[in-house]
Amino acid sequence: MAMLKQGQSQFEDKWPTMRPTVLKLLQQEPVTRAEWQDLFWAVHSVCLWDDKGPTKVYQALQQDILEFIKHAQTRVLHNQEDSALLKSYIAEWGKFFTQCDYLPKPFMQLETSLAGKAHSSTVQKKNQGEESIVRKLMLDSWNSSIFSNIKQRLQDSAMKLVHAERNGEAFDSQLVIGVRESYVNLSSDTEDKLKIYRDNFEKAYLEATEAFYKLKAPLYLQSNGVQNYMWYADSKLKEEETRAQRYLETGWGCTSVSALTECCVNVLVTAFKETILHECAGMIRSNETDKLRLMFSLMDRVPDGITQMLRDLEAHIVNQGLADMMAAAETITTDSEKYVEQLLELFNRFSALVKEAFNDDPRFLTSRDKAYKTVVNDTSVFKLEIPLKNKGKPALPIISRSTSAKDFQRVGAKIQPESKCPELLANYCDMLLRKTVLSKKLTSEEVEKKLKDVLLVLKYVQNKDVFMRYHKAHLTRRLILDTSADNEKEENMVEWLREVGMPADYVNKLARMFQDIKVSEDLNLEFKDAHRNNNEYIADSINIKILNAGAWARSSDRVSVSLPMELEDYIPQVEEFYRLKHSGRKLQWHHLMSNGIITFGNDIGKFDLEVTTFQMGVLFAWNQRPKDKVTYESLRLATELPDTELRKTLWSLVAFPKMKRQVLLCDPEAKSPKDFDDSSQFWPNQEFALIKNGKVQKRGKINLIGRLQLSTEKSKEEDNEGIMQLRILRVQEAIVKIMKMRKRITNAALQTELVEILKNMFLPSKKLIKEQIEWLIEHKYMRRDEDNINLFIYMA
Template sequence: MLKQGQSQFEEKWPSMRPSVLKLLRQEPVTRSEWHDLFWAVHSVCLWDDKGPQKVYQALQDDILEFIKHAQTRVLHNQEDSALLKAYIAEWGKFFTQCDYLPKPFMQLETSLASKTHTPMQKKPQGDESIVRKLMLDSWNQSIFSNIKQRLQDSAMKLVHAERNGEAFDSQLVIGVRESYVNLSSDIEDKLKIYRENFERAYLEATKSFYKLKAPQYLQANGVQNYMRYADAKLKEEEGRARRYLETGWGCTSVTALTECCVNVLVTAFKETILQECAQMIRSNETEKLRLMFTLMDRVPDGIGPMLHDLEAHVVNQGLADMIAAADIITSDSEKYVEQLLELFNRFSALVHEAFNDDPRFLTARDKAYKNVVNDTSVFKLEIPIKNKGVGTKTQPESKCPELLANYCDMLLRKTPLSKKLTSEEEVGMPADYVNKLARMFQDIKVSEDLNVEFKDAHRNNNEYIADSINIKILNAGAWARSSDRLSVSLPMELEDYIPQVEDFYRQKHSGRKLQWHHLMSNGIITFNNDVGRYDVEVTTFQMGVLFAWNQRPKDKISYESLKLATELPDAELRRTLWSLVAFPKIRRQVLVCPGEVKSPKDITDGTEFWVNQEFALIKNGKVQKRGKLNLIGRLQLSTEKSKEEDNEGIMQLRILRVQEAIVKIMKMRKKITNAALQTELVEILKNMFLPSKKLIKEQIEWLIEHKYMRRDEDNINLFIYMS
């Protein structure tokens, strides 16, 4: 029962307060007391207009009183470790209760939020409760604000002691850090207090420590020992930072600490450290160079001087070795190439072991090595040139290209050098590929001669053919990448000349059969539209597509109609059309299609295409009414089946290699068992591929059938060589 003039708060608070104090002190609260506290808060907030504000004020008074006593207990300790232990113990208890004390006061939050109050009493954003915020803000504004500098200084002294090798309880520093992190009640920046105080102090303490220690160590121990010291301290400080600094999501404390350490340990001494680089490279001290590389890679422009030193070493050492062997290598191509390879391997080993094949150092190696190869001081070749009015003088050139050409010539011909190499070692290509290449060069020359004869034969009868048609007669075995030929319906302007070419060739070579590979041909057409006139270089497939509009330049033609008109396979037609509607190097395309078509896969039978009457070449932002354009790009010489056929080519090559290896073994052994033959065969071929048992068996049978070897009459598992 309320006494006259007594409010709900005045009646309820005396019974509520003992439970509040017990919760603050972490003393046991009975279930009955816990439930009564919930009911009392509900009653005061529901039946007393001023009750919520009075409860809030009374809570604040008791919380501040509790914190005041906690502060007295903490400050009673003067020694750093004892102070930290006391603070962390008090803070730990209080922070735990920040989760429990607000629970009975949920109704208080609802009541305060529904009325106009001071900013402190407004319900905070997010999940932070009003009572929890009150507790954290009170702790922050009283005890923490008063002693945070002492806490911070004490924590930094302990970290300083650890850096000097002294032992201490690391949980003391961690506990201080956690209080800084958890104290902020700012929902938008939970780490504000931590970042502005603890993190800043930690970074400053680290910088001060190494600004004093690092120069002393460098002066006393020299650069090379200092590099090991710096590398060790960087790793040590990164590990320490992960223990003592906040590492939660979005926090950059560890990164900031690492940058601080790099600045004070490495960047500050960059010039001194880099002075040792050139000598280390000359002495091939790869382990020390690897350490220097690790340190300098952390520093802005730290790698630049190292790259310069490597380039200088490669050029100087390379030329020195070339000069030392000049009498031999300037006249002996094989010795010259051996010297080049030895140098390249030596420099490559240096980059691998010292710089872990870093692309920047590989580029520096290649750049310097190029200077060695192109040098004219050792391989000087005087080339006479004529100057008007002056007479003849000489222009120094490098003799290296001539030496390299001689070496390649020896590889490709039957010479003592080529005989020493296996077929796989000949300029990186098997012998059959070298033969194909030779045949291709031969075909080019033969085609040129045939072309001249063809033009001469038709110059009197048809001057258009003589001027416009160029034929290429190629050996299918050397050139054809595809066993299947792709069909295409050629424009009548081309179709009419095919019989004339075939008749001409039959007269020259009777009995030979011509097969037209339109995939390998191209031509130039003249494209006219409303803007201008352009010469466009296209593949035969592109030409076949574009000529579909020759008689109806402004019509829209469906994909299905183009398929019937060109007779191109579906995949090839899609690819060809896409090259005409989305060629990457021009702004205005030759053909246009609906906007919903984003790739060749989106094209359907009903998709319509039409000639772009606004097509033009754009140069310097201006439309050109005349010009030339190449639309071939990467379309030429590629089909969907090429991968499958390449695999077939690889299998054929493997068959040849197995046959060669078996014959080589049989010729040497004369007699050999099946098991021993397979073992030696795998040993020979393992660096190229591992032959399957099926492949080995098939090739043995083939060689027996063709009289290269036979089985012993008494033992079918014994093979005998047949000379």
């Protein structure tokens, strides 16, 4: 009992000596080392030797802190003017907050003692990371008394100063910063240290900002117009972001600045979104890149803000692009070089717009690509007709199993017209790669750049399979006729096509064509060496090309013709030579792909004519009777050429462009190949000659092959029908590939995957897809689910 009585007197004995030091600390008065140390010891004694001592110390401390704060509040409220009030508050708070670090130190034993008393109603258990009990007491006391009483005045005064700054008035910014810091440091909540700041200061700041610009922004827009308003809005957004960095909390994890930015965007931009965007289309048409760049920077802050800008850009590119193409239609439809240059000029112009106005933003680049693709694939300027007659012509089977001829898919009757762009691109490539006036005047680097330009446009071509077919036809002519301007460029072009994503099977066939030409060169040397002793004429005159049918041939290329005796004689020799080298391989002669040089003699002189095999067959009809007249019917019997090919060949000899004197004459005179009839008569022109500078030449050489070589009426039709046939096969192959992998798939998913597989070659129409699905169902490659007609099931 004696120990208990002694303990109960500890607080009463010690507190009178402790309190003066506590008050000095609160008032930031000097404290001697002895007083500081005595306070530590007194707290230690009370907490250890008095059971109720810790609670009494805590209550006495709380009372002195509240008393001190009450006096501080009186001193603050003594100031009526806003700036003076803020200065006084910041000064008082600064002193108090500094002591929040010092005063708790001597009371560490108090905290230890109180933390162990679970029954105390005034304190909670101290968790790791939680404020010290005395510091928390000080902050909570300040918050519950002076802060709660005057926080509205503090906020209002701070917001008035910020408002004054927005209106261009000067003031001490540290006043606002000081208030902000007191809000930030005031919270003793370890879970959310910024709660008091966020619920009060930040909220008031955002509301004041919104109210300010809700009043100012509409007036400025009304007085100055949209374009000036955009500069105003942009400058104010930057100004407010800078101001927010000063006056709002920017510590780690704090979102005050972003919240303020969002608030400003809402009131300055989003509120006038439609009005601002209304100007976009006109700015794009006028190429006002500075204003567009500003609009983009503003609208990119707004949800869906740039959606309308993307639509306006697409519409402009499509409309302007097609308008320019229409304006130049007369030129570009007949000149593939001008056509490609026009497309490239459009691409470069629109790309410059996207770069300067929208900083090459990926979303705007995507819109440019989408719109430019529309221009490239448009059919309003000119179109490629792919007329397909319903001849019942079967496609090849695509699946290795027993399939009868009646099982093959048949070609439809109509097809949507397509852009002629891929054909013209192929023509332009041919001009660059063939020995032409264009390729001769360009350096190797310039040719390469222009070919790369073609590949750039080709990227946007929807139906690349059309380009493939025409490019291969041109390449075939160049290789057969040996008219390539640069063999290295030819092979490079094949690799560039591979790099831009052309289908591997197509590119591999082109590569095989070059390989065949190189092999044929070696075979020629061997053939010449083998026959030089037996027949020197054949050895020197004949040049053979052994080509792989899979890479080169089309069914229509085999056209029958009665060859001159001089050619017939060496065919068995070539076949025997090849049989001895490659047993088991069969040669098929493609006279359409052959050509030669003959000497044409008349009363004027002798001329070397480069001719097709068909032209040679026709001209040899006069080899033994140079001045006779021969009827069309007789020529047909002598050459055994099909009617369409004979007409075209004769026309090339009686009406060759750019020649004043023709090789053959005819009676009656014809205006087109259709005018020939069985009784039309033809005979060699004894006055034929080459005319240079107005003078008749007695010797000379002329190429009569032109564009006739490797092209028949039937093959032209096949070019178009073959494109569609190949598409049918590709669609069938892709559907079966998907079905094998998926086993079960919905109609929508099948179409999506199908387009993804085929998009690098062509975009299959919904009608084409539907027809091939029905055909595959009919022939038991797949079936519909019994309960869901939109679900397909693979049939192994």
